[in-house]
Amino acid sequence: MIKNISNLGDAAVYCDFGNEVNKTINSKVIKYFKTIKKNYIEGINNLTPSYNKLIISYDLKKTNFKEVKNFVENINPEDSIDINSKKLEIPVCCHENFSMDIKRLEEILKLSREKILEKFLNKDYFCYMTGFIAGMPFLGDLDENMRAQRLETPRVKVPKGSVAITEQFANIYTFESPGGWNILGNTPLDVFDSSKEDKPNVINPGDTVIFKEITLDQYKNFNE
Amino acid sequence: MSNNYIDIIRSGINTTFQDKGRDHLYHIGIPFSGAMDNRNYLIANKLVDNNLDAAVIEFAYQGPLVKYSGEKINIAITGDVIFSIKKKDTEIDGQCYQSYQIENGDEINIISTNKSVYGYLALGGQLDLKFQWNSCSINTKANIGSNNGKKLDEGQRINLKKINSNKNIKKTNYINTKIENIRVIKGTNFDYFSEEGKKIFYEKEFKVSKLSDRMGMRLEGPKIDNIVNTNIKSEGLIKGVIQVPADGNPIIMLSDHGTIGGYPKIGVVASVDYDRLVQMSPGSKIKFKEINLSDAETLFKLYEMETQNLLSQI
Numbered sequence: 001m002i003k004n005i006s007n008l009g010d011a012a013v014y015c016d017f018g019n020e021v022n023k024t025i026n027s028k029v030i031k032y033f034k035t036i037k038k039n040y041i042e043g044i045n046n047l048t049p050s051y052n053k054l055i056i057s058y059d060l061k062k063t064n065f066k067e068v069k070n071f072v073e074n075i076n077p078e079d080s081i082d083i084n085s086k087k088l089e090i091p092v093c094c095h096e097n098f099s100m101d102i103k104r105l106e107e108i109l110k111l112s113r114e115k116i117l118e119k120f121l122n123k124d125y126f127c128y129m130t131g132f133i134a135g136m137p138f139l140g141d142l143d144e145n146m147r148a149q150r151l152e153t154p155r156v157k158v159p160k161g162s163v164a165i166t167e168q169f170a171n172i173y174t175f176e177s178p179g180g181w182n183i184l185g186n187t188p189l190d191v192f193d194s195s196k197e198d199k200p201n202v203i204n205p206g207d208t209v210i211f212k213e214i215t216l217d218q219y220k221n222f223n224e
Numbered sequence: 225m226s227n228n229y230i231d232i233i234r235s236g237i238n239t240t241f242q243d244k245g246r247d248h249l250y251h252i253g254i255p256f257s258g259a260m261d262n263r264n265y266l267i268a269n270k271l272v273d274n275n276l277d278a279a280v281i282e283f284a285y286q287g288p289l290v291k292y293s294g295e296k297i298n299i300a301i302t303g304d305v306i307f308s309i310k311k312k313d314t315e316i317d318g319q320c321y322q323s324y325q326i327e328n329g330d331e332i333n334i335i336s337t338n339k340s341v342y343g344y345l346a347l348g349g350q351l352d353l354k355f356q357w358n359s360c361s362i363n364t365k366a367n368i369g370s371n372n373g374k375k376l377d378e379g380q381r382i383n384l385k386k387i388n389s390n391k392n393i394k395k396t397n398y399i400n401t402k403i404e405n406i407r408v409i410k411g412t413n414f415d416y417f418s419e420e421g422k423k424i425f426y427e428k429e430f431k432v433s434k435l436s437d438r439m440g441m442r443l444e445g446p447k448i449d450n451i452v453n454t455n456i457k458s459e460g461l462i463k464g465v466i467q468v469p470a471d472g473n474p475i476i477m478l479s480d481h482g483t484i485g486g487y488p489k490i491g492v493v494a495s496v497d498y499d500r501l502v503q504m505s506p507g508s509k510i511k512f513k514e515i516n517l518s519d520a521e522t523l524f525k526l527y528e529m530e531t532q533n534l535l536s537q538i
Contacts, residue, residue, distance in 0.1 A: 009409050009492025010520040012462045021457055033251065045247040046256075048460025048483060055460035057250065060495050060524050065517060131253035131460075131483040134366040138458065138484075174253075175366065192253075194368050197357055201252050 001028050001077070005069055008055060013068045015054040021140070021168070025052045026128050030206045031077040041071050049205055050129045051138075085206040090172070092121070092163045092211045093219035094185035101151070101164075101182040108148045119146050120184060120211065125170055127207045135174040135192025137203040142168050154180030161186045163211065170211075172203075188214075188222035228294030228349065228384040232376055236288040236334065238437070239376040241351065241369070242344075243279045246359040250460065250483045254368065257361040260342045260438060260479055260502040263531050264302040267398060270538045271300035271323045272348035273390040279353055279360045279370070281345040285505075287334025288345075288376065297387045298323040299332065303343030303503075304400050307334045322395040323348070340400065340503040349387035363480055365439060396538050405513045406497050409520055411466065413488035416452040421472075424448055425490055426512055430474065434506045438480040441501070443510065447472030450488060458486040464493035464501075466512075478502060494520040496527045 001017065008014040015032065017025050033049040036056065043063030048055040058068050094117055096102070102113050109116060125139035142165060150166045155178060158164070162173040164181035173179060174192035191202045203209055214222070232239075242265065245258020259265030259282055269278050281288065287305065300323040301307055307318040310331040318324065318332075320343075326332070337343045353360040353370035360370035367373030371380075414422070430445035454470035461467075465477045467487035476493060477485075479502075493501055494515060504510060515523070 006412065007409070007517050008412055008462060008489070009464055010495050010517055010524060011464075012492075014412055019457070037251075046250040046462075047248075048250040048462075050459040050484060051457050053457075053459040055250075055462065057462050060521065061528055064521055129458075129484065130251065132458070132485070133482060134253040134368070136253055177365075194356060194366065194373075205251070 002032070002072070005072060007065045010065070011058055011060045013056040013058070013065060013072060015056065015072060017052045017054070019052060021051040021128070023126055026126070027206070028077070029054050032075065033205070035075055035077045036072075041067065044068065048131065085208060086204075087208045087210070088203060089210050089212050090187050090191070091189060091214045091218070091222065092185040092187050093214050093216055095216045095219070097216070098162070098186035099184050102184065105148055105182055105184070109146060111145070116146070116184070117213070119143055120165070120170070121213050122210060125209045127203050127205050127209060129205050130201055130203065133174060133177050134194070135201045136171055137191070137209065139170040139209055140168050142170060148182050150180035151182065154178055158183065159186065161188065163187055186219070188219050228297065228387055230290045230292050230347070230382050232288055232378055232380045232382070233291055233331070234289035235376050235378045236283045237286045238284040239288045240282050240362040240364065241279045241353055241371060241376075242282040242361045243359055244277045245361050245479065246357040249357060253483050254357070254366065255363070255479065255481050255483055256463065257363045257369065257480055258359070259344065261303070261499045263499045263534075264342070264344050264400075266531065266535060267321065267396065267538070268300050268302040268344040268346035270535050271302070271321070271394045271396070272298045272346045273388045273394075274346060274348060276535070278346070279351050281376070283334060283343055283345070284337065284341050286336050287343060289331060289333045291329070291331045292326050293328055294384070295387060296325055296327045296391065297384070298325055298348035298391055298393070300324070300346050300394075301334065301343060304338045304340040305334060305343040306336050306338055307332065321398050323393050325391055325393065339402075339505060341505050342503060347384065349384040352383040352385045365480055394538050396534060398534060400503065401500065402503075403497065403500050404509055405511050406501055407494040407515045407520065407523070408466065408491035408512045409494055409515060409517060411489035411491040413456060414490055416450050416488040417468070417490060418449040418451045421449040426514055430510045432504050432506050432508045432510060436506060438478055440478050440481055441476040441504070443474045443476070445473070448474065448490065452488075454488070455486050456488055458484050461485045462492070464495070464498055465489050466491045466493065476501070494523065496520065496523040
């Protein structure tokens with residue numbers, strides 16, 4: 001299932017599952033990730049699943065490339081349970097206070113605001129991975145005619161909770177951060193909560209997410 | 225209430241609590257963090273008889289001015305740091321790599337790091353800090369760790385939960401070696417770059433830019449030309465990865481790096497050179513030298529043995 005295993009520097013193993021981005025390949029990555037997470041050799045200290053790669057980092061004081069590669073080659077992810085995904089509804093307010101890039105998207109996509117939101121909301125998105133910043137989910141796929149490039153000049157500060165799109169993906173800015181994705185709305189839900197150490201992420205790889213629109217009033221009253 | 229504490233009179237530019245960092249969290253977007261220069265972090269703790277994974281105060285460039293209140297304790301500063309200790313009647317110029325006994329009312333004034341970036345202040349005892357995921361390391365980007373994930377600020381008080389009983393003065397003759405050549409292992413997207421670009425990467429000099437922090441080090445120099453694609457499908461990163469975005473200027477991922485990135489990886493800094501890499505201040509010249517995996521592993525083993533030797537002699 002892994003097409004190629006190589007080294008990334010001297011402290012990580014780079015597992016390549018292919019170049020395409022789709023659910024089939026990503027599910028394989030997640031299966032490997034979940035299998036290794038349950039049972040790994042001494043020295044492995046991090047796993048980073050992404051669309052079509054899995055990076056396994058290790059402590060060079062305790063193990064090395066050869067040992068970890070050998071371990072990975074002998075894993076049988078088919079034996080493990082399924083990817084065990086959840087279906088989640090995420091409230092999003094698309095009021096003009098929040099939808100900062102709707103005008104830009106109207107121009108690029110040649111679609112009206114109503115059409116853009118209709119195409120974006122109430123649709124299943126698959127969570128391919130989380131990361132870049134803590135808890136940020138990478139969700140896909142958007143319809144072909146909803147795909148826009150990143151802003152030419154990224155914003156220095158994207159507000160926490162921003163729901164944004166680029167290319168075939170949607171994401172949620174789990175806290176204020178720089179970023180260049182096109183912002184459609186904002187969720188009042190804390191998608192990442194560092195005080196919950198065992199489950200800081202609401203959305204995890206393999207989950208399905210649906211964005212449900214809420215009004216500005218509902219948004220304001222959400223955390224009360 | 226604790227009877228032993230420090231007050232931060234001046235916070236310095238980028239002063240945080242750091243320890244060995246946190247692992248097993250890349251998949252949710254949380255990097256290792258931890259002390260940037262691991263060797264100097266370990267030596268600082270050893271000099272004051274702390275556990276080697278204890279929390280210390282890490283500072284960059286200008287350090288903090290702190291006032292101590294309580295029973296006598298030992299402190300030590302490591303790195304290449306200019307500092308003084310003000311006692312009741314005297315002020316002494318401090319030396320790195322030796323412990324000092326301080327008492328109620330003494331002030332430690334960390335003026336600056338010298339042609340380097342990070343320094344460490346260890347207090348002989350246990351700081352009263354909040355742990356998140358088994359580490360009190362502050363990640364200011366995600367506001368994770370002790371101090372609500374924020375830099376230390378003037379006016380703050382930090383309590384010590386306990387202080388060490390061993391008050392022997394310890395000393396080591398360590399000298400921070402500076403290097404210009406950073407050894408790298410070929411990255412997974414090395415072939416995305418033109419022959420000329422690859423040559424530039426290994427043969428030309430780069431300069432560390434001012435836009436460098438605990439997340440990453442940006443370099444300036446001749447542009448490295450990409451001939452395949454200036455983006456890759458986003459994938460995991462580790463510390464030491466050298467990414468080259470569309471503008472052709474390399475960025476090296478450091479301890480607080482984003483866990484996922486979409487720029488091609490031209491190389492990865494060998495673990496043996498990481499501690500010395502992070503100490504290169506803006507304006508420093510840097511040159512990359514290619515090594516293979518097996519040499520990198522051997523060199524790291526030797527570096528680690530040297531670290532253990534240093535620690536065992538303290």
